[in-house]
Amino acid sequence: MAERTPGTPGTPLPPVPPPVPDAPLDGSSDDAHAMGLAPVTVLRQIAAACTYPELLEDPAVPEGARCRARRILQEMEAGNIGSYNHEHRALGVPRRVAQFLQRRDAGVPSDPHSIVLTNGTSSILPFVMSLLVDVTSACPTGVLVPVPGPPVHARAAGLAGAVAVPYPLAEEQGWAVDVGTVRQELRRARARCHPKVLCVVNPGDPTGHVLSQQNMVDIIQLVAEENLLLLADEGQQDRAFDPDQPFVSFRRVLWEMGAPFSSTIQIISFYSLSKSIAGESGFRVGFLELVNVEQAVVRPFHLAQSIPRPCVLGRILLDILMGPPDKGDPIQQALEEQQQRLCHHLAQQWQLLQEVLAQGSLRCQPGQGGARACPRLQLPPRALRQAQELGLEPDVFFCQQLLEATGVLLAPGSEFGQAEGTQHVVVSLLPPAATLKSVLLALTHFHTTFIQAFS
Structure with missing residues (x-):
């Protein structure tokens, strides 16, 4: 990929890391399954059995899921989810x-x-x-x-x-x-x-x-x-x-x-x-x-x-x-385990984000919940002027340059609104840790080179 020159003509950017594989990579989505989190298997099994009742007698579907599906179908008009119900x-x-x-x-x-x-x-x-x-x-x-x-x-x-x-x-x-x-x-x-x-x-x-x-x-x-x-x-x-x-x-x-x-x-x-x-x-x-x-x-x-x-x-x-918790219910146990996995995953991702950002000049407030983070950019006056000349919000300009240089697609903070005079990017915490680390390393390195190019 050719080096990008977002500054004055003839001012090259310092070297950037290789593009993230399979670019462009969406690093801002809060769609859990699109970001690689696995669905709760038992929920899909129950939904499948309700849709295709022949599965109610299929031992490939766990008995707990079949039992719950039978109970649900009993509440349906004519025992069929195809009705308005x-x-x-x-x-x-x-x-x-x-x-x-x-x-x-x-x-x-x-x-x-x-x-x-x-x-x-x-x-x-x-x-x-x-x-x-x-x-x-x-x-x-x-x-x-x-x-x-x-x-x-x-x-x-x-x-x-x-x-x-x-x-x-x-x-x-x-x-x-x-x-x-x-x-x-x-x-x-x-x-x-x-x-x-x-x-x-x-x-x-x-x-x-x-x-x-x-x-x-x-x-x-x-x-x-x-x-x-x-x-x-x-x-x-x-x-x-x-x-x-x-x-x-x-x-x-x-x-x-x-x-x-x-x-x-x-x-x-x-x-x-x-x-x-x-x-x-x-x-x-x-x-x-x-x-x-x-x-x-x-x-x-x-x-x-x-x-x-x-x-x-x-x-x-x-x-x-x-549904009310039922002690010993395998479905309830699966949901509790999913809750623990999700919270552990997000806590680990927040820790990873802070560790990687600390290596550069980006900063982000600590998080306690949610699936995204909003790190703050520090953009030089010269970059702000060039964004204005192009008719772009400064963080939009930054994200465009980031995408072209690294293949990482992040949403600019201006899409979510932000205090006047501040610029941010939005990062999803849902992808696997290795993917998130690649995104964050590309972001922090490019942010450094971007500041140098516009200093």
């Missing part, structure tokens, strides 16, 4: 989801009628936000979204006819939500919109942070004072791996705060199978829970024909994950 969607799965939430949150009650099964978070978010938009008002609805954060929230706001209001996370405070910063953005936003919604992502994506309970209390108090709806994207909860900073849901913190907060603050929280221990992105299923939301608002979620509904197989896999 409305009752399974409307009653069976939501009831077990509510039981799961109650176990997870140390007994905080959950109403099955407040559970809505969805075809993934991205498909339901525009509908949620559209319920808050007053189409007759000259002042648009504002939705506060974290940066860095998943682009889906800002896109959903636009699709719903609302205005996205970015608020920067406090990078030097471990990507915490700085309530003072949110207040400032609220004041500025009121000149152009009516802010009604605060989106919070916990664990963070692509930042990898897990919010402290005190930070969550501060957020809930802010929501109460500013009369906002809290949208809690908690899809990465199964990927929280730091025992010193465990995932705690907003509904639990709200309940523990007591009255008047516990009975008045409105929260809509999200869970997705694609970000669960199963990592099954292709089945497109998840759920949301409505906390302290009036029944008049809950009803459209159950009746609206415009909401994409999850397929039966997706519901079956979600149902298995939500």
